[in-house]
Amino acid sequence: MTIKHLTSINDLSPADAVAVLNLAERLKAELKGGIPHPLLRGKTLALIFEKPSLRTRTTFDVGMYQLGGYTVYMGHSDIGPGTRETVPDIARNLSRWVDGIVTRTFAHSTVVELAQHATVPVINGLCDEEHPCQALADMLTLREHKGGLQGKHLAYVGDGNNVAHSLMLLGAKLGVNVTVATPAGYEPMPQYVETAQRDAAQTGAFIRVIRSPEEAVATADAIYTDTWTSMGRESEAEQRRQVFPPYQVNARLLRYAKADAIVMHCLPAHRGEEITDDVMDGPRSVVFDQAENRLHVQKAVLVWLMGVTR
Numbered sequence: 001m002t003i004k005h006l007t008s009i010n011d012l013s014p015a016d017a018v019a020v021l022n023l024a025e026r027l028k029a030e031l032k033g034g035i036p037h038p039l040l041r042g043k044t045l046a047l048i049f050e051k052p053s054l055r056t057r058t059t060f061d062v063g064m065y066q067l068g069g070y071t072v073y074m075g076h077s078d079i080g081p082g083t084r085e086t087v088p089d090i091a092r093n094l095s096r097w098v099d100g101i102v103t104r105t106f107a108h109s110t111v112v113e114l115a116q117h118a119t120v121p122v123i124n125g126l127c128d129e130e131h132p133c134q135a136l137a138d139m140l141t142l143r144e145h146k147g148g149l150q151g152k153h154l155a156y157v158g159d160g161n162n163v164a165h166s167l168m169l170l171g172a173k174l175g176v177n178v179t180v181a182t183p184a185g186y187e188p189m190p191q192y193v194e195t196a197q198r199d200a201a202q203t204g205a206f207i208r209v210i211r212s213p214e215e216a217v218a219t220a221d222a223i224y225t226d227t228w229t230s231m232g233r234e235s236e237a238e239q240r241r242q243v244f245p246p247y248q249v250n251a252r253l254l255r256y257a258k259a260d261a262i263v264m265h266c267l268p269a270h271r272g273e274e275i276t277d278d279v280m281d282g283p284r285s286v287v288f289d290q291a292e293n294r295l296h297v298q299k300a301v302l303v304w305l306m307g308v309t310r
């Protein structure tokens, strides 16, 4: 039997992506209605994190609990992937004890290597190149606020990073137009742009990378930003603080946007850098809806990969 993984948005077909969002919507309604859904009763999920986390760790933990299962958390310093033991051997060991693995890594290749050697599903909980669970939660949030996804336009303003990659890939599959506006030298990796543009050709969406934040937001339904300095790039933080201020999501930039455009951020936010307090705390901001939806969407991912859907 082939094991399904979520190492990348590329692991999802457009139909899979819609199914996960629909299941998330159902699980969210059940949770709010007090209807228990122990779809993963007795199952165990390992969390292996090489970087810190609030949202990802908590939502996988709480989500597994709500589904009737358990998690076991391991920091990299505990198990030493590649130093104390090889990544393939860690995958082979964990596969004997647990029913799924979530991992947060620096290198994308570590997630792929785990998946290649695990006999249980592996989920990418963020790596340097992708953040698929975040993008799924974001598309659920966009769908809730805008009543649909096809033909909507998300403008990502800032660093062409892991979050931007996953948003482009998933937007393309769901028919969401994505514009990424970055300073020179901080564009998304070309292979992610090319893959997204190829998928977008199938769904009628456009994916484009431009320079002007004002142009990006002008026709957007959602304006998205993320930290200027991702985890692992801390030594570049000062240099990035010089380059990125024109890309700050603030009241001035929002004057170029439609009146009903929502503002999104994956969090953690660096208030006063990529986003100002007034915008983050203002009426257009849906950032905590996104954070909430991490829970619902990841439960759907877990059930999709590890369980039997009703």
Ligand code: CP
Residues within 6 Å of the ligand: 052, 053, 054, 055, 056, 057, 126, 134, 266, 267, 268
């Ligand atoms: N957005 C997100 O992944 O948050 P954490 O880094 O806190 O998990």
Ligand code: NVA
Residues within 6 Å of the ligand: 126, 161, 162, 163, 226, 227, 229, 230, 231, 266, 267, 268
């Ligand atoms: N791009 C950010 C996202 C954090 C959730 C980072 O990788 O640090």
